[in-house]
Amino acid sequence: MGQKRGRAGQEPQWAAMHRAQFVDWRPTAATAAAVSADGTAVAVARESGRIEVWNTDSWALLSASSGSRDSSISCLAWPNTASDTSGPPLIAVGTDDGSTRLFAPERGAPGLQYVRSMPRVEGRVLAAAWHPVSTNLLVTGTSAGALHVWDAGTGQEMQRIIAGERDTCVWALVVLPDGTIVSGDSSGNVIFWDARFGTRLCSFAHDADVLAIVAAPGGNAVFASGVDPRICLYQRQSGSEAASTWQLMEGKRPHTHDVRMLAVVGRHEAEAVLLSGGNDARLQRTSVPNFQREHSQLLTSCPEPPLLASAWCSGTAASPACGRILALHHSRLDVWASGAAAHPQDQPDQAGTVEGMSLDLASLPQHLAAIFCSSTRPHPHTAAISPDGTLLAWADSSEGLSLASICLGSDDCAGSLVRRGDSSGDGGLVIVELAQPGQVAHTFTEGAAQSARFPLTESNHGVVTAAAFAPGGDLLAVASAPAAVQLYDVTHGLPAVTVQHSCPSLPPQMGLLGGIGSLAFHPDPKVCRVLVSTSQGLCHIDFEGPAAPTDAKTSRRHGGKLGANAQVQQAAGRNFRLLPLAGDCCLACAFLSPRDVLLVEREWSGIAAAFPPPVYRHRYGT
Structure with missing residues (x-):
């Protein structure tokens, strides 16, 4: 039960909060990722067939498409469809019969156009990677322990590399700008190869299958992980021109289960971000240049809600x-x-x-x-x-x-x-x-017509995450990343000026509780109150009440940083009050009636307990 501040001379108003924990929620594994050509968005596929598109500036979810039964996605490709004198981009598709087929997307048209097929090889094609500069160099890995280097322009095999025994599965590949090939296989090996001669430059051993490999911009750093969920950083030694001088620099375990997806966002290494995901359903992001100094951060504590x-x-x-x-x-x-x-x-x-x-x-x-x-x-x-x-x-x-x-x-x-x-x-x-x-x-035969365009404030990144109309339909509340709420007059399409605080700034701690997921107006049209919910907390805003005070002491004490589960001490009924949910995930929050609030939540530990056990479990001290 919560308290809302009444008007001057009135008794405090009480609301009964119904905390519902019975809703079924089973997030699925993140299986693949692809970054857009300009680096502004990244697509993530899940085992349920769902595809999510995330904004890489504010890390807000832009859109999500539903999947279907038995539609698990194992790989994603985001081709650059911009006009190019070298022709349309090619998509390589590996099949179970050992062949690799090339397709080309047509801009503005659905589907793919078949281009050619490579000669069939032994085993199933499990991995494929293009050279980041040369558009004709393609490398594939098979279930027969071999790597094949192809000339995509002619379809000829340029090199065949034996990576292991005949039953070794090459799960992951990446090609560096200097032509070095990096492979990850079912034996837990990460191997660096010279593509010109097919020779092994160096190798490193993981404790289980390596399922994902990705390179940082410039090709001087490589990340690898898999069934052993430790994400390892391999870095070329500075000041050396030799291609074989690679060294294991760091290994961290932000995930509890198998890591099946790695992606690097950003064109320059100084601003690049490593995105990882796997069977624990959560997406983690880590700074590439600060990988050895900073911890990973969750994109959201409520994946696939x-x-x-x-x-x-x-x-x-x-x-x-x-x-x-x-x-x-x-x-x-x-x-x-x-x-x-x-x-x-x-x-x-x-x-x-x-x-x-x-x-x-x-x-x-x-x-x-x-x-x-x-x-x-x-x-x-x-x-x-x-x-x-x-x-x-x-x-x-x-x-x-x-x-x-x-x-x-x-x-x-x-x-x-x-x-x-x-x-x-x-x-x-x-x-x-x-x-x-x-x-x-x-x-409706006249079609839709735009009645107003609402300008966003300069304090956000322009990504709208939630919106709600007031009961009377005259006001519109819009939430944008990372944690800003704007109130608009629907009739004039301008920021509202009929209330005391038309464009409030949420407390800085609000952004640390996750991005805004929903807005809910109080059902009484005589008041202008909004309940803001994130994945880790709630905030109550009375647009006709006093402004949110700035707690400078708290900000200085914590250096501008508070933990996600920090208990912010605020008086009952205070405007802009934060209610963190320690250990729980807020799936939704809304008014049922003027006196009833619904909070749908689940404890993450209970959700994680339903995941299949990891194939490999790290033992402390090893």
């Missing part, structure tokens, strides 16, 4: 009022009824009311329905619940819109399909009337 929506159902004589929670995760939709609490305002004596005290439940949470989508269709990418909590809607990329109703007030609540629709071919907007299933109530 479920899509959540909520509604408030007014009570009846048989059932009390409570919230409805819709959770979409992969191909499953769950509908829950939150528990109903006994509010302090309903009690004649509120003298003993203390913030944080537990409230008696008038009803327990209840699982109302579970809907499993077809395994032959892509996972739904969006879902919504009606304001009264009785109707569900979800959509995927194959069959468009689907609707379902939820029976309320009975012991055997279940979901029943009302209608499965289809998206309009021209991309228009259609309203479906549910009173007569299948009947189109209205079709």
Whole structure:
């Protein structure tokens, strides 16, 4: 239970916080990554088939596409489709039959155009890497322990290198600007090769399979990791021109499970960032030039979160009022009824009311329905619940819109399909009337028109992470990276000036609690309050209240840095108050009613316990 500051002369207002920990959340492994040609974005693939695109400036999530069942992605490529006199970029695809096929993307057109195939080799092609400068030099690795150097222009094999025994799998490859080839295999070896003569320059041993290798800009540093989750830095010795003078400089373990993906973002080594991910589902970033001096940082503490929506159902004589929670995760939709609490305002004596005290439940949470989508269709990418909590809607990329109703007030609540629709071919907007299933109530034929363009402040990176309309529809709150909130007047498309603080600056500690994931307006149109949530904490903003004070002493004491789980001491009801969640991950936070707040959270230790055990576990002292 939390307290909100009342107006002058008023009693404090209490809100019951429903902390829900029953939502299913199973993040999947990060399997591959690809960096855009200009370095402004990086794409990350997951075992569920989901592809995430991250902004490399603010490290905010730009977009995410849903996957489908059995659609695990093992590799990503982000070709540079800009015009080039040398022709379109080529994509090399290795197959299980031992052949390597080349394809070319066409700018502005879907799909790939077949170019040519390389001669078939023994074993399966498991890895491929292009020379960063020479567009015709291609290297592939196989399950037969061999490396093959190809001339992509002619399709001829230039060199064959034996990397190990016939049963050795070459999992990872990278080619440096000077032509040095670096391979990682199932024996745990990281080997540096001279591509001209096929000779081994030097080798290093890991404790298990090496699954990922990446080079820093300039080719003077190489990172490698795999089943042994230690990320090792190999660096060319300074002041030496010999290509064989490589040395192991550092090894760190930011991940608890197998590392399956490494990527370097940045064109210059001084500003490059190493991105890593694996079976523990979390993405870590580490400064390349400061790899030996700085710790890794999480991109987000809530990887691959479920899509959540909520509604408030007014009570009846048989059932009390409570919230409805819709959770979409992969191909499953769950509908829950939150528990109903006994509010302090309903009690004649509120003298003993203390913030944080537990409230008696008038009803327990209840699982109302579970809907499993077809395994032959892509996972739904969006879902919504009606304001009264009785109707569900979800959509995927194959069959468009689907609707379902939820029976309320009975012991055997279940979901029943009302209608499965289809998206309009021209991309228009259609309203479906549910009173007569299948009947189109209205079709918008004039198309969408831009009514206003809202300018962002100079204090953010221009990446919008969340937005919400006020209950009256006249105000729009926009959150942008890293931790800024702007309030706009929808009618005029300008920053709002009708409230005392139209563009507040969040406390500096807010950015340390993760990027802003959601905004929720108070349902009372007479007040202008917003609940800001990140993956690790909450912040309450009253736009009509006093400005956030600057805690200079705290900033100086911690040198401008606070831990992610630091308990910020602030008075109850204080505007811009921070509520860190120590050890828990905030999946969503929203108002259910003027007196009820929903907080959906999960403890990360419980999520991590459900992961398959790592193949290799480091023993202390070894």
